[in-house]
Amino acid sequence: MNLMGSIHVGSSGLQTSQNALNATAHNLSNIETKGYVRQQVLIGDRKYNYAASTAALGPQQTGLGVEFSKIRQVRDYFLDLSYRKEAGRGSFYDICFETTTELETLLGEMNGAAFQETVDDLWTAVEEFQKDPASSVTQGQFINVCTQFLDRAGSVYQGLADYQDNLNGRIKDMVDNINEIGEKICKLNQGILNVELSSETANDMRDQRNHLMDELAKYCRYDYTTNSDGVVEIRIEGEAFVSRGKNQPFYMGYTKDEATDFYTPTWPWADDAPVFDCSQEISTAKNTNIGELKSLVLARGDRRANYTDITSEYTDPATGEVVDIYNQGATGKMATANSIVMNSMGELDKLVHQIVTDINDILCGESKADIDAGILPRYDDASKLPKELFVRLGTNRYEQDPATGEYVYVAEDTSRSPMNVSTMYTLSNLKINPELIKQPTLLGYPDSGMLKPDGSVDQAKADALADAFANSSMILNPNVTKISSYKEYYTDLVSMAANSGDIYKSFSDSQALTVDSLDDSRQQIMGVNSSEELSNMIKFQNAYNASSRFINAVNDMLEHLINRLS
Secondary structure, three states, rough: OOHHHHHHHHHHHHHHHHHHHHHHHHHOOOOOOOOOOEEEEEEEEOOOEEEEEOOOOEEEEOOOOEEEEEHHHHHHHHHHHHHHHHHHHHHHHHHHHHHHHHHHHHHHHHHHHHHHHHHHHHHHHHHHHHOOOHHHHHHHHHHHHHHHHHHHHHHHHHHHHHHHHHHHHHHHHHHHHHHHHHHHHHHHHHHHHHOOOOOOOOOOHHHHHHHHHHHHHHHHHHHEEEEOOOEEEEOOOOOEEOOOOOOOOOOEEEEEEOOOEEEEEEEHHHOEEEOOOOOOOOOOOOOOOHHHHHHHHHHHOOOOOOOOOOOEEOOOOOOEEEEOOOOOOOOOOOOOOOOOOHHHHHHHHHHHHHHHHHHHHHHOOOOOHHHEEEEEEEEHHHHOOOEEEEEEOOOOOOEOOOOOOOOEEEOOOOOOOOOOOOHOHHHHHHHEEHHHOOOOOHOOOOOHHHHHEOOOOHHHHHHHHHHHHOOOEEEOOOOOOOOOHHHHHHHHHHHHHHHHHHHHHHHHHHHHHHHHHHHHHHHHHHOOOHHHHHHHHHHHHHHHHHHHHHHHHHHHHHHHHHHHHO
């Protein structure tokens, strides 16, 4: 190689070492930057000069030094995929655990404890009422306890409804956050495309985009592909969200239910098709348990639940026979199966409905079995109508039949086309009979209270009330087999929420360990290690100094030749 060519070899070493030092300094300066990925310098040989070729020696070439090929990000595509999927699954169970913890607080530590005491007080009031049913004192005490029972049950139910509203607001905010992330990714896509068209590498922009994709993975399940030009395309729940050639995402929207004010995430560009299929089984194998947004939607549910959302059937473990405790004929999957909050609301309302209808039917002297079977009580005289203790806000207990002139019991309409809540004995539609609050002695018969027409005390009704509480049998939902009394039911409800919370906590903790392990693996590859970078800095600094000394040596040789020839 001639001496002039050697200068080019030395200068290429200087330039390459300088660029490598710059990249190393960039890594060190961003060691605490969130989402930053270590950048690695790739160095290659420059093209060789062809001198000659012989059969014995082959081609004879002279090198032209090194060149700075590119700076690449050090990432593992498959680790990124695994991390994002497991992070989304972890966020899903974090919301589940958070929700059950909140429910346990609402049901157990705050109004729940008082309500459990009220159920016990109601049982005590029934026992006192049984001892002297004709006494205006015991009648008044019984009505007061029933009033407290209804008020406190309504307070617990309203607390659950308020929490639903809280979750609903978070759903709306999260949809806005997802759209904001989509907008940023679209802008970065365009910026990366513009930079890399000029043969440069937009690594810092790629870091920002990857950090946003990590954040998006916590909110929802998505798939993505990276095109050859560096543009990322994203599909959320199988639908397009970020596409090549668009400077804005396919926005996620939401529809608002007029009855409940609940937001449902939708795709406005697809005729408001729902983003999530909430009827799907929650399964890791099917990847239906990924994303904070879906978990919030499922936990909140789609309406205010009531007792009709909890079926009354269970399978007898001894015989395997399906038993319908209350002869309601309810079948199929529980409507609230995927909603944590709706489950608790429906189970609470179920308890209240059962106690309320039992008390009303007994005091009015009517058969619950006949009413459930469609055999409705009839009266020919309005003055003979019994007075129920718990009244429906929108419906009287009896209405006159225009055809016969008789007063007929108005049955509950639990059909869903649409549901007529005004006919139902549900917490949102109940109050204590104001006539009985003013005059407790009207409890029972319309004229004589707990006295029969012949003047004797109607002890049978009082005994029936006590028997209903003593021999009550209920189940929380079709997923359990334990039969509970009124006194045990609410304790079982709180325990079920606590047990669910423990299960979700174990899922959440397990996912946290998995995510941390995957993140550690990622950081080992893409994280900046200060010791390693300092070693690189020393290496490239020495290479820079070596190139400098090489150039000086060539310069001295040229100077010597020139001086000798002059």
